Amino acid sequence: MAAERAGGGGRARKVVPKSDHDFVTGTSYAPAPESSDHVKLAKNYDLFIGGKWVKAGKRMKTVNPATEKVLAEVGEAGAKEVDLAVKAARKAHDSVWGKMPGRERGKYLFRVARLLQERAREFAIIESMDGGKPIRESRDVDLPLVAAHFFYHAGWADKLEYAFPGRKPRPLGVAGQIIPWNFPLLMAAWKLAPALACGNTVVLKPAETTPLTALKLAGLFEEAEFPDGVVNIVTGGGATGQALVEHPGLDKIAFTGSTAVGKMIQRSLAKSGKRHTLELGGKAAHLIFEDAPINQAVEGIVNGIFFNQGHVCCAGSRLLVQEGVAEEVIRKLKRRMETLVVGDPLDKNTDIGAINSQEQLGRITKLVACGTEEGARCWQSGQQLPGRGYWFKPTLFTDCAQSHRVVQEEIFGPVLAIQTFRTTEEGIEKANNTPYGLSGGVWTDKGSKIFKVAGAMRAGVLWANTYNKFDPTSPFGGYKESGVGREGGVHGLGGYLELQE
Numbered sequence: 088m089a090a091e092r093a094g095g096g097g098r099a100r101k102v103v104p105k106s107d108h109d110f111v112t113g114t115s116y117a118p119a120p121e122s123s124d125h126v127k128l129a130k131n132y133d134l135f136i137g138g139k140w141v142k143a144g145k146r147m148k149t150v151n152p153a154t155e156k157v158l159a160e161v162g163e164a165g166a167k168e169v170d171l172a173v174k175a176a177r178k179a180h181d182s183v184w185g186k187m188p189g190r191e192r193g194k195y196l197f198r199v200a201r202l203l204q205e206r207a208r209e210f211a212i213i214e215s216m217d218g219g220k221p222i223r224e225s226r227d228v229d230l231p232l233v234a235a236h237f238f239y240h241a242g243w244a245d246k247l248e249y250a251f252p253g254r255k256p257r258p259l260g261v262a263g264q265i266i267p268w269n270f271p272l273l274m275a276a277w278k279l280a281p282a283l284a285c286g287n288t289v290v291l292k293p294a295e296t297t298p299l300t301a302l303k304l305a306g307l308f309e310e311a312e313f314p315d316g317v318v319n320i321v322t323g324g325g326a327t328g329q330a331l332v333e334h335p336g337l338d339k340i341a342f343t344g345s346t347a348v349g350k351m352i353q354r355s356l357a358k359s360g361k362r363h364t365l366e367l368g369g370k371a372a373h374l375i376f377e378d379a380p381i382n383q384a385v386e387g388i389v390n391g392i393f394f395n396q397g398h399v400c401c402a403g404s405r406l407l408v409q410e411g412v413a414e415e416v417i418r419k420l421k422r423r424m425e426t427l428v429v430g431d432p433l434d435k436n437t438d439i440g441a442i443n444s445q446e447q448l449g450r451i452t453k454l455v456a457c458g459t460e461e462g463a464r465c466w467q468s469g470q471q472l473p474g475r476g477y478w479f480k481p482t483l484f485t486d487c488a489q490s491h492r493v494v495q496e497e498i499f500g501p502v503l504a505i506q507t508f509r510t511t512e513e514g515i516e517k518a519n520n521t522p523y524g525l526s527g528g529v530w531t532d533k534g535s536k537i538f539k540v541a542g543a544m545r546a547g548v549l550w551a552n553t554y555n556k557f558d559p560t561s562p563f564g565g566y567k568e569s570g571v572g573r574e575g576g577v578h579g580l581g582g583y584l585e586l587q588e
């Protein structure tokens with residue numbers, strides 16, 4: 088891949104060796120590694136079914152993507168174990184949880200929320216070790232949001248009638264829930280908290296590369312003394328997920344992951360009678376107008392695509408910038424990219440951690456090479472990458488055509504495709520011109536322009552003069568190939584209830 092490199096005119100770079108890694112930072116901060124000595128990981132984890140830890144016939148390894156070291160082995164559930172879990176969930180629903188008064192269910196959820204707050208540090212460290220995301224993000228974003236989701240939904244458990252006036256809300260029954268690796272614990276909270284608050288029981292399948300925090304969370308459900316079988320956690324890969332989707336004993340499938348797998352799931356659910364919500368991929372665009380606060384916008388772009396390695400479904404992976412400020416924005420963006428700290432996810436200075444897996448690194452590398460082959464101009468910042476683990480430099484493409492794969496396809500890595508526009512209409516037209524419609528950002532000084540653009544963008548979530556802000560009270564979900572249904576807020580509750588007249 089012929090990428091332009093950052094020139095030698097930038098600030099001096101200093102090599103900072105750290106603990107057992109020899110990570111190199113883009114700036115000269117002293118290392119500030121979060122200690123992981125107190126974190127207790129078992130060598131092996133079983134499946135959590137019916138309130139017990141059940142051995143699976145097969146096992147698989149989970150690896151720290153920053154070091155390539157095996158962290159633990161976990162069970163790989165087959166159809167038999169999935170069946171056990173669904174039956175345990177059904178029994179718990181019919182005998183206890185589905186009948187329990189909402190205020191009692193709420194108490195259990197409040198208990199888990201408080202336990203999560205108490206154990207936030209340990210969970211944040213494990214999340215960073217297993218997934219590769221910077222500790223700053225796991226600690227300051229993921230864990231507070233995870234606890235907030237449980238608190239928020241605990242509050243709804245005894246007020247469902249008020250959320251849907253004139254209707255009788257009833258739980259659906261048993262939900263099968265499948266989640267990806269980019270926000271492992273947060274996605275688990277998005278799924279579990281509303282389902283449980285509404286009186287459903289669940290079988291949750293975490294992603295194969297990031298099973299550890301979900302398994303640790305199972306321990307918290309035990310500590311909170313949830314009735315057996317209310318929450319079941321089965322680890323495994325795509326085959327485990329498929330076995331769950333195809334199980335006839337479920338009332339609902341809630342899936343978050345790629346559009347390709349989401350489409351397969353939707354096909355397989357057709358005529359099954361199971362309800363479903365699908366939270367899928369995205370290719371969000373930032374629209375930067377000439378009257379935008381440029382420095383703030385540059386920070387927003389960096390936050391939107393480079394933090395968390397671009398492993399965010401609503402990552403702002405496209406930048407549409409009005410011609411008059413394009414040169415300034417790109418210059419400032421490159422300068423800011425040079426200062427990003429790439430390396431040890433457990434270092435508190437780190438902005439960009441490890442790519443989640445070798446497979447994902449391969450996908451990013453292939454699509455970036457394709458961008459150059461198709462004629463876009465690739466630029467990468469000059470950080471040196473650590474020798475071990477999976478890493479990718481902050482990358483941007485200019486001279487992009489609308490048809491280029493880097494403009495149309497989700498890369499799910501720290502890669503930004505830049506295009507320009509002249510009029511508001513052209514900007515909106517380009518922003519909407521992908522198969523996705525999950526999110527977007529608009530940057531302008533004019534409130535009226537914000538409303539005009541927000542009304543015309545075909546995206547489920549729109550941020551104005553900010554980016555990537557989340558709250559459990561806000562519904563989240565996509566248009567077009569970005570998904571079906573909404574999660575979060577009152578809309579999300581509706582996805583786990585039958586609303587009788």
Ligand code: NAD
Pocket residue numbers: 265266267268269270292293294295323324325326327328329330332343344345346348349351352365366367368369399400401497499525565569570
């Ligand atoms: P993925 O689709 O490969 O896997 C997601 C989950 O589905 C994993 O647990 C996986 O084991 C399971 N799975 C794989 N094949 C399956 C099958 N045939 N049947 C049932 N389950 C199966 O996605 P990923 O690579 O883990 O995650 C990245 C994707 O997730 C990106 O596309 C991203 O945009 C999307 N995502 C979307 C949201 C959202 O809210 N819209 C949030 C986070 C991530």
